[in-house]
Amino acid sequence: MSILVDKNTRLIVQGGTGTEGLFHTTQMVAYGTNVVGGVTPGKGGEWMLEGKLPVFDSVKTAREATDANATIIFVPARFAPDAMFEAADAGIPLIVCITEGVAVQDMMRVRNYLDQKKVRLIGPNCPGLLTPGEAKVGIIPGNIAIPGNIGVVSRSGTLTYEVLYAMKNLGMGASTCVGIGGDPVNGTNFLDVLEMFEHDPKTEKVIMIGEIGGNEEEKAAQYIGNKMTKPVAGFIAGQTAPAGKRMGHAGAIIEAGAGTAADKIKALEAAGVKVAKHPEEIPTLL
Amino acid sequence: MKLHEYQSKTIFSKYGIPIPKGRVAATAQEAKQIAEELGSRVVIKAQVLVGGRGKAGGVKLAKDPAEAEQLAAQILGMEIKGLPVRKVLVDEASAIDQEIYFSITNDRAAKKPVMIASAAGGIDIEEVAAKTPEKIIKSHIDPLLGLREYQARDVAVAMDLPREYMKDFVKIAMGLWEVYKATDATLAEINPLVITKDKKMVALDGKMMIDDSALFRQPDLNEMRDTDEDDPAEIEARKYGLSFIKLDGNIGCMVNGAGLAMTSMDVIKLFGGEPANFLDIGGGAGAEKVAAAMRIILTDPNVKAVLFNIFGGITRCDEVAKGILVAMDEVKPKVPMVVRLVGTNAEEGRKLLENANMITAETLADAARKSVEAAKKGK
Numbered sequence A: 001m002s003i004l005v006d007k008n009t010r011l012i013v014q015g016g017t018g019t020e021g022l023f024h025t026t027q028m029v030a031y032g033t034n035v036v037g038g039v040t041p042g043k044g045g046e047w048m049l050e051g052k053l054p055v056f057d058s059v060k061t062a063r064e065a066t067d068a069n070a071t072i073i074f075v076p077a078r079f080a081p082d083a084m085f086e087a088a089d090a091g092i093p094l095i096v097c098i099t100e101g102v103a104v105q106d107m108m109r110v111r112n113y114l115d116q117k118k119v120r121l122i123g124p125n126c127p128g129l130l131t132p133g134e135a136k137v138g139i140i141p142g143n144i145a146i147p148g149n150i151g152v153v154s155r156s157g158t159l160t161y162e163v164l165y166a167m168k169n170l171g172m173g174a175s176t177c178v179g180i181g182g183d184p185v186n187g188t189n190f191l192d193v194l195e196m197f198e199h200d201p202k203t204e205k206v207i208m209i210g211e212i213g214g215n216e217e218e219k220a221a222q223y224i225g226n227k228m229t230k231p232v233a234g235f236i237a238g239q240t241a242p243a244g245k246r247m248g249h250a251g252a253i254i255e256a257g258a259g260t261a262a263d264k265i266k267a268l269e270a271a272g273v274k275v276a277k278h279p280e281e282i283p284t285l286l
Numbered sequence B: 001m002k003l004h005e006y007q008s009k010t011i012f013s014k015y016g017i018p019i020p021k022g023r024v025a026a027t028a029q030e031a032k033q034i035a036e037e038l039g040s041r042v043v044i045k046a047q048v049l050v051g052g053r054g055k056a057g058g059v060k061l062a063k064d065p066a067e068a069e070q071l072a073a074q075i076l077g078m079e080i081k082g083l084p085v086r087k088v089l090v091d092e093a094s095a096i097d098q099e100i101y102f103s104i105t106n107d108r109a110a111k112k113p114v115m116i117a118s119a120a121g122g123i124d125i126e127e128v129a130a131k132t133p134e135k136i137i138k139s140h141i142d143p144l145l146g147l148r149e150y151q152a153r154d155v156a157v158a159m160d161l162p163r164e165y166m167k168d169f170v171k172i173a174m175g176l177w178e179v180y181k182a183t184d185a186t187l188a189e190i191n192p193l194v195i196t197k198d199k200k201m202v203a204l205d206g207k208m209m210i211d212d213s214a215l216f217r218q219p220d221l222n223e224m225r226d227t228d229e230d231d232p233a234e235i236e237a238r239k240y241g242l243s244f245i246k247l248d249g250n251i252g253c254m255v256n257g258a259g260l261a262m263t264s265m266d267v268i269k270l271f272g273g274e275p276a277n278f279l280d281i282g283g284g285a286g287a288e289k290v291a292a293a294m295r296i297i298l299t300d301p302n303v304k305a306v307l308f309n310i311f312g313g314i315t316r317c318d319e320v321a322k323g324i325l326v327a328m329d330e331v332k333p334k335v336p337m338v339v340r341l342v343g344t345n346a347e348e349g350r351k352l353l354e355n356a357n358m359i360t361a362e363t364l365a366d367a368a369r370k371s372v373e374a375a376k377k378g379k
Helices: A019-031 A059-066 A080-089 A104-117 A158-169 A190-199 A216-226 A261-270 A279-285 B005-014 B028-038 B065-076 B125-131 B149-158 B163-183 B212-217 B219-224 B232-239 B258-270 B287-298 B317-331 B346-352 B364-378
Strands: A011-014 A035-039 A053-056 A070-073 A094-097 A120-122 A128-131 A135-138 A147-154 A174-179 A205-211 A232-237 B022-025 B042-046 B059-062 B088-092 B096-107 B112-118 B137-140 B185-196 B201-203 B206-210 B243-246 B251-255 B277-280 B305-312 B337-343
Touching: A011 A019, A011 A059, A011 A080, A019 A035, A019 A135, A035 A059, A053 A059, A059 A080, A070 A080, A070 A135, A080 A094, A080 A104, A104 A120, A104 B096, A104 B112, A104 B212, A147 A158, A147 A190, A158 A174, A158 A205, A158 A232, A158 A279, A158 B258, A158 B305, A158 B337, A174 A190, A190 A205, A190 A216, A205 A216, A205 A261, A205 A279, A205 B258, A216 A261, A232 A261, A232 A279, A232 B258, A279 B364, B005 B163, B005 B206, B022 B028, B028 B042, B028 B065, B028 B088, B042 B065, B059 B065, B065 B088, B096 B125, B096 B163, B112 B125, B112 B149, B137 B149, B149 B163, B163 B185, B163 B201, B163 B206, B206 B212, B212 B219, B232 B243, B232 B287, B251 B258, B251 B287, B251 B364, B258 B277, B258 B305, B258 B364, B277 B287, B287 B305, B287 B317, B305 B317, B305 B346, B305 B364, B317 B337, B317 B346, B337 B346, B337 B364
Parallel strands: A011 A035, A011 A070, A035 A053, A070 A094, A094 A120, A147 A174, A147 A205, A205 A232, B251 B277, B251 B305, B305 B337
Antiparallel strands: A128 A135, A128 A174, B022 B088, B042 B059, B042 B088, B096 B112, B096 B185, B112 B137, B185 B201, B185 B206, B243 B277
């Protein structure tokens, strides 16, 4: 067991024939992920990865031919909303969108539409999912994590890699790592993933990596304090960030004093979460 | 991206929201001429991208063109919160009966746009929200359905707007919704929306913020960007698609990923150093982008050491190493550099940098510690 993706995942790749998409599709296949096809409009009928993967014109035809149950999106930001709508309409229950820089108003439309269809979206602007030893649906380097009993959830990309790598160096493995993405409007938040980890028998402990902006960490803290039985350790990035400046992630902005690192750390500590001073320290707190 | 008041109001007007007659001026002479054309009392308003202009003395009433010239000269010489006033808006003065607050913005928690209104307009709305939250009316908008007129009517009723203004208000609300949608705004705000003594509803002030991620489909707005108030290094970084913010410390940072970039700053501080900047080269950065990033960091004379923290995923460490080498060849930096490469193609990257005379580090903590030491020696 694990959450969201495992050996039974049948993945298609939207935008897998572009430079980045192709690189990461190759990596996912090499990792052992069950990738069953690609979707690139206009290239239906062709094959990719030296004839190993069939390419389809649409998600609908790909799903009909492969019985895919998950999709990963690499298409550029201006086309990503359409790709998400298309996947949802084709009946794919899990969408992972790696694309960075999707317009906020587009994301609000996508999120509300997907909620109506009960489709689970991870991202956008995220590193995706990794269930070590089973499936990699995203861009997290496979060799930095080993299988284990720690669930990892994070808003950041490369910061998550730091933590997985630090865990591996201590011989600690992950059940599943979920990168929920740094955008202000995304598909899945901390609370959703913490609930999944709480109910996953393979996950015994949880690491949560947050950052400044918004109030998702505070909401998560409430859940941890009230409902969660598994121990949680965490880290909040942006303790030294000046207010009002956008720190790269569209979500990482401190507006009018709300969403500061200090507030989030206080809320998490009050809920019994051990908060690390730097990322490499996190695994040692569990 | 923020828009000036005069830019926001011009957009409002295009979507049928009434605004006062007026124009923007860059000199006192121009301000006088506009006042003459308007032939009435005018308000001279500093156009700077910060709040609290009124309190700072950047908004003044002039009874005639001569006074308009004099006050414009005064305001154009001002600095408000460190920003020089380069333009003033000269608007026909209105006789005000009531001031309303009205805006449409993104509620990230609800994942929906939200309409915010208050009969207690004209002043700092955050203060109203803190002291008298019952005076703030919020109504979410379904992003798939759009704003419906009944929702605007409900808001009017909730803030006890005199019924004779219901129709005007609904028209303005629908107009602002169209503005918000058409411009990819993250905030479209009218404060105050006034009822004048001659019974008209007018958007006296306007403020807009535009989603930077949507600028690809907003070429007209992109041209409105006022770069006067941006740091030149930040403008240069934007050209290369780099996310850069200048800070006051002496350790330059180049990192891939926003979260890791913020964390690298935090860890530098944890070990007693001060970061000189936030810089995220983004995912999948190639050599050219990396070289540009390095040039930008090194133009800051405060920088006494540079920390490269690259955890390759979508970004390949060998590409980053190539960029570092290109930039070193070009800039010939004299400050010590600490480099840490982990992840995708890290081995290839390290090999490329073997002879580059850089300090290497294994962990982030180690890298931060070494850069703090190097910066201290460099002083």
